[in-house]
Amino acid sequence: MGTNETTGPSATEEGVGWQTKFRYVLNSDFVRSAPFWAVPFAIMAVAVYGGIGYNFAISLTDNNGTIEPATFSNLDFEMYFQALSDPNVIQAATHNLILLVSFTAICLVFGLFLAIMLDRQIRYKETVQMIYLLPMSLSFVVTAQLWLWMYDTDSGIINELLGLLSLGPIDFIGNPEIALWAIIFALIWQFSGYTMVVYLAGLQSIPSSQFEAGMIDGASTLRIYLRVIIPQLKASSVSAAVVLMVFALKAFTFLYAMTGRYFPPQGTDILATLMVREAWQYNNWAYSAAIATLLLLMALGVIAPYLYYQYREGSL
Template identity: 30%
Template sequence: MTQTRSVGAGAAAPEGVAARAVAAPSGRTTSRRSRSTRWAAVGFAAPLVVYLVAFYAFPLWRNIELSLHDYTPRAFVQGNAEFVGLDNYSDVLSSRTFWPALRNTALFVVVSIAFQYVLGLALAVFFRQNFRLSGVLRGMFLIPWLLPLIVSASTWSWMLNSDNGIINSVLGAFGVGQVNWLTSPEWALVSVIFANIWLGIPFNLVILYSGLQNIPGDVYEAASLDGASAWQQFRKITFPLLRPVSIITLLLGLIYTLKVVDIIWIMTTGGPGSSSTTLAVWSYREAFGTGQPDFSPAAAVGNLLILIALAFGFVYLHLQRRQEQS
């Protein structure tokens, strides 16, 4: 009996050892794989993290720090600026330039985005027909987008010149008197809005045209068989199915238009007076445009623009969440 139990125990032991021997390498292999996967994820994420910290987090922190101190050019070099808290924001909000700049920013952004989107959508629907020379014409519409902004702004400044601009020459041929597009407080903001609309149409055209390509053609064929007109197809099919692309297009356009400086600065430098001064132009002028840099108020104005952009970003996230839930 004792010998039998001994043999049984001896037979059972190798089976347990073998099971552990099989399980141990398998566990070690799984652990190694998970570690290698984590390191691979870290390796792929590291460049992105470095990029975000270097080009987003640090500049944002630096901008906030500038707005909370009194940075004169001397203090900026020496690094001994006085901490003033929210005084720069108080000075900005109580400035006589703030409300005109805020109004001009609202008009510049809303009118520009509205016309850019409507004209871009109309062109996208038009080019969806894929007629002859469609690709060539689409390429020509991209020219404003491809030109350097300084070239585009300079061209518009020449065309809108009061004395020898081509637009006044054409208007004069129809008996319209001289219009001071860039030097009149009534027309300066309108002029820069015209230029910005022209520059933004190609972006809207490209994004919305790409969105239209994702709408199945079978849907339009079924609507045609049901007797739907072109307008009914646009209202019931195109516009609703294009809504997600439209929202992101409008959001990107808003963020870009909020920070437009070069077009306005080259054409009018924000004048005459403050008639075409936006918040972005005001920030640039405080920091670099007067010959006496005032970095702290400029940073405060820039941070206000960031807050406005963030607010619209949260609105977009809210709309997207509602759309996913519906």
């Protein structure tokens, strides 16, 4: 804009020809900076938003394995009505929600607890931090396999330990009642280290005088944390929660790696696994695309409050 103002016409607007006006346009910051933003913008427009649009278009058709090639006649919302009344979709969405809420909440609470413990006893911080953060660097495929072995009914370490207490054996993965919770537990193991690191950074940005002021004011340690310290970690909580929720929606990899088939362990079906199964096992392309759109809406539902929060804080 600065360029515009400095070279702009002084007062005689009518005396300027179209060539001059065109030159102003070419000289504007918007046009001149185009090579820098237009290329990534174009790639994103095609790859992300184009993909979403194409997926939405497919979901409006009746495409399945029997119709070749794909046709875009007869567009309607039939697949959505079908999906919303399908008990499988409802169940998968419920699992998604349970996973999202409990995994995120427990991860946040546990991570905060670890961070506070670590913040109070700083001495071996580096090492301990590493140990907790390490699981996050592992791929979902690795953790899925690892926990599959640990949960094993015959020789898994968890059932071995329970055996010492004369409990079990419990079929963690085979029992549809507890399979989802077993998986949530494994995911918490993987991600609480991340939450801890986010909170630890937040805690360390709070000056120690805040804590001291609380002590001088006569508050107990617990009350200082509840009233003074934790309320100041709001920004850390929000950013950690968003990342965790996104990972909860991406739990597909974990579930897929557990069985290696389109069917995850019983009682753990989520929208992502259902979608992939409908598409590649049953070739219900249109139906699968409709589920994908529902999943996208769910993800937007998670992100939107965060974006609004950022907007209100003025950082967007």
